[in-house]
Amino acid sequence: MAKFNKYVQIENKPSMVPVGLEKAITAAAARDARIIAVLEDMGFPGMLWFKQHCPDRMIECGIAEQNAAVMAAGLAAEGFIPIINSFLFADIGRAYNQIRQSILVDRFNVKFIGREGAWGEPGISHNTVEGIGSTRVLPNLIILNPADAVEAEKAAEAMLQYVGPVLLRQESSPPPVKIFADNLPFDIGRAFSLKDGRDATIIATGYMLTEAVSALDILEKDGLDVGLLDMCTLKPLDDEVIVKVAAKTGAIVTVENGTVIGGLGDGVAAVLAENLPTPMVKIGIEDEFSQSGKMSPKDELKEHFGLRPEDIAVSVKECIAKKVKLNKKRK
Amino acid sequence: MAHDEKLVKGLEKKADQIRRDCFDIFGSTQMGHAGGTMSIIELITALYFHHMKFDPNNVDWPERDRLVLSKAHCCEAIYAALVELGVYPRKTLGTYYCFGSPFQGHADRWCTPGIDYSGGSLGQGLSFAVGMALAEKMKSVVKDINVGQGGFLQRYVVRFDPLYRSFCILGDGECHEGMVWEAAMFAAKYKLDNLIAIIDYNKFSLDGPTNEIMNVEPLAEKWKSFGWWVTEIDGHDIRQILDALELANKLYGDYRPKCIIAHTIKGHGIPAWEREHIHLGRGDVIVRGIKEGREKYGEV
Numbered sequence: 001m002a003k004f005n006k007y008v009q010i011e012n013k014p015s016m017v018p019v020g021l022e023k024a025i026t027a028a029a030a031r032d033a034r035i036i037a038v039l040e041d042m043g044f045p046g047m048l049w050f051k052q053h054c055p056d057r058m059i060e061c062g063i064a065e066q067n068a069a070v071m072a073a074g075l076a077a078e079g080f081i082p083i084i085n086s087f088l089f090a091d092i093g094r095a096y097n098q099i100r101q102s103i104l105v106d107r108f109n110v111k112f113i114g115r116e117g118a119w120g121e122p123g124i125s126h127n128t129v130e131g132i133g134s135t136r137v138l139p140n141l142i143i144l145n146p147a148d149a150v151e152a153e154k155a156a157e158a159m160l161q162y163v164g165p166v167l168l169r170q171e172s173s174p175p176p177v178k179i180f181a182d183n184l185p186f187d188i189g190r191a192f193s194l195k196d197g198r199d200a201t202i203i204a205t206g207y208m209l210t211e212a213v214s215a216l217d218i219l220e221k222d223g224l225d226v227g228l229l230d231m232c233t234l235k236p237l238d239d240e241v242i243v244k245v246a247a248k249t250g251a252i253v254t255v256e257n258g259t260v261i262g263g264l265g266d267g268v269a270a271v272l273a274e275n276l277p278t279p280m281v282k283i284g285i286e287d288e289f290s291q292s293g294k295m296s297p298k299d300e301l302k303e304h305f306g307l308r309p310e311d312i313a314v315s316v317k318e319c320i321a322k323k324v325k326l327n328k329k330r331k
Numbered sequence: 332m333a334h335d336e337k338l339v340k341g342l343e344k345k346a347d348q349i350r351r352d353c354f355d356i357f358g359s360t361q362m363g364h365a366g367g368t369m370s371i372i373e374l375i376t377a378l379y380f381h382h383m384k385f386d387p388n389n390v391d392w393p394e395r396d397r398l399v400l401s402k403a404h405c406c407e408a409i410y411a412a413l414v415e416l417g418v419y420p421r422k423t424l425g426t427y428y429c430f431g432s433p434f435q436g437h438a439d440r441w442c443t444p445g446i447d448y449s450g451g452s453l454g455q456g457l458s459f460a461v462g463m464a465l466a467e468k469m470k471s472v473v474k475d476i477n478v479g480q481g482g483f484l485q486r487y488v489v490r491f492d493p494l495y496r497s498f499c500i501l502g503d504g505e506c507h508e509g510m511v512w513e514a515a516m517f518a519a520k521y522k523l524d525n526l527i528a529i530i531d532y533n534k535f536s537l538d539g540p541t542n543e544i545m546n547v548e549p550l551a552e553k554w555k556s557f558g559w560w561v562t563e564i565d566g567h568d569i570r571q572i573l574d575a576l577e578l579a580n581k582l583y584g585d586y587r588p589k590c591i592i593a594h595t596i597k598g599h600g601i602p603a604w605e606r607e608h609i610h611l612g613r614g615d616v617i618v619r620g621i622k623e624g625r626e627k628y629g630e631v
Binding site for chain 1: 441472
């Protein structure tokens with residue numbers, strides 16, 4: 001197994017983002033009476049669980065996301081910290097203009113948790129992939145995308161401490177792997193390096209980090225020393241670290257559970273194009289919608305979209321080949 | 332209700348002054364949302380100069396009444412009121428539409444202290460006012476030490492007056508937006524009797540008569556059926572405005588959000604603008620309107 005940073009403690013046990021979120025939000029809500037849940041009839045994947053802790057801080061809006069978003073802005077204007085938890089296509093997508101006009105313009109302290117991802121059973125309506133691209137363009141919005149329960153807990157703590165609008169993207173269908181040690185340091189806007197490399201660097205976000213970790217094993221067997229960077233904050237991107245690892249390894253592969261247009265890959269590419277043009281491969285969903293797919297015995301959608309560890313390993317090798325070709329040309 | 336004649340006359344005079352300030356604003360750019368602004372002059376005057384709790388020296392006063400101008404393109408009337416109240420110097424009137432000016436093209440809370448809501452994308456203001464009204468309820472509950480068990484709805488504190496009220500001015504065309512009715516349902520559910528929506532029913536939208544574009548009638552019945560208290564007034568009659576606002580205040584404690592449907596005329600008082608049901612006017616029509624207005628409402 002690859003040698004990781006001391007804050008990485010990989011265990012094969014479920015470490016789901018919602019568990020971390022619940023822990024952090026419950027703890028923060030016990031300290032801070034301003035934190036309230038704004039519900040959009042989403043049941044327990046939403047924030048119905050909050051009822052056990054703070055039954056008098058639940059505002060139920062029903063299936064009316066537009067009103068919920070702007071109403072939350074009104075609450076935030078009066079000093080409350082509303083948290084909205086729903087599918088990303090609903091709480092952000094359905095209320096996109098409302099969020100832009102009534103929340104982001106005035107930087108109101110509203111927190112969003114948006115669930116999305118390319119795989120799962122529900123099909124084309126719920127397996128959305130456009131969330132990162134469609135929100136990265138919005139000014140005044142912080143976007144976080146944690147990879148496991150520990151990082152989710154830290155991210156949610158940071159989200160509630162930060163004063164201003166934050167979107168925490170919670171991917172659907174988590175892999176049963178815990179990645180981080182409980183004392184993981186976390187800062188909004190700072191990428192976390194799991195492993196330094198020499199030949200290439202993988203930049204991953206969310207649950208794709210798990211796939212990337214498995215890809216490292218494959219690559220190691222092939223004698224390649226590949227670095228791994230966890231980009232939990234998708235906005236603002238950690239430009240400095242991106243340029244640093246690009247300078248060191250000369251080949252960058254980005255991996256995300258979302259469309260490659262406007263997502264993490266495009267963000268990294270923009271940073272590198274302006275500062276240090278570097279051979280790159282973007283892994284994600286190629287400009288198409290997702291659909292239903294069984295998760296077991298094999299993950300049909302992951303296979304379809306080419307997001308398995310072996311696919312990542314192939315892309316890394318492809319990227320290294322690009323680098324070698326370019327270096328020859330330059331000589 | 333009988334009102335002090337002096338008060339009514341004073342407010343009518345003030346309304347004329349607000350109009351003249353609006354002419355200055357329009358004149359500086361030869362452009363502006365003249366029709367909708369003229370139709371809310373009396374409403375804004377009655378709210379800012381008599382009815383609302385508002386401290387020009389402390390525009391962030393936590394107990395001030397909130398005013399959400401959902402039809403934020405008609406912010407010229409509020410800018411004029413803020414100048415008359417001394418929040419901004421008179422010369423600011425000439426900076427409307429200018430880069431860096433507090434008087435932006437659409438109302439902007441961030442750029443213009445004294446304004447409660449950044450609008451422009453229609454239909455959203457009522458939800459924002461609803462959020463502020465709900466916040467008032469929740470703050471009042473937190474303050475009360477003798478709270479029982481159960482959801483905060485059961486623990487509403489009976490008081491003679493809320494900490495503050497939320498007012499929201501909506502356009503009639505805006506009521507075409509679905510989310511207005513989401514907010515209406517929400518306000519009734521949470522019993523927001525500290526919320527007062529005022530509909531500027533000037534009967535005209537950008538493409539033509541509002542009810543030809545998409546019929547909003549029966550408007551009063553709609554609001555009633557959503558669980559609101561509703562009254563209809565002439566939105567250019569100061570006496571009726573004061574009556575309706577006072578009644579809405581007095582009914583606080585009946586657990587119903589309030590809706591005042593103010594029948595108004597688009598471009599009120601200015602023949603050039605009334606004739607064309609002007610929305611966003613530019614150039615000649617604005618200049619003509621200002622000329623007519625200055626002659627009609629000029630200081631005696």
